[in-house]
Amino acid sequence: MVMEVHLNDVVQLRKKHPCGSYEWRIMRVGADIGIQCLKCGRRVLLSRRIFEKRVKALVSQGRVSPYAGHRP
Numbered sequence: 001m002v003m004e005v006h007l008n009d010v011v012q013l014r015k016k017h018p019c020g021s022y023e024w025r026i027m028r029v030g031a032d033i034g035i036q037c038l039k040c041g042r043r044v045l046l047s048r049r050i051f052e053k054r055v056k057a058l059v060s061q062g063r064v065s066p067y068a069g070h071r072p
């Protein structure tokens with residue numbers, strides 16, 4: 001699955017984390033994608049290729065969220 005991701009986007013992975021959650025927040029975007037489990041807070045760094053394989057769906061887009069705007 002080829003997709004564009006942005007900081008603070010929330011994605012659903014195909015496999016559930018040992019803690020029981022499927023949802024992860026994007027923490028870092030670059031050659032590697034850094035994600036953090038929404039439930040247990042675990043952080044994982046994946047190559048973009050592996051990340052795209054593991055993602056099932058985009059749950060919410062951080063950049064369009066009213067809570068993710070720039071602070072003055």
Ligand SMILES: [Zn+2]
Nearest residue numbers: 017019037040
């Ligand atoms: Zn977890």
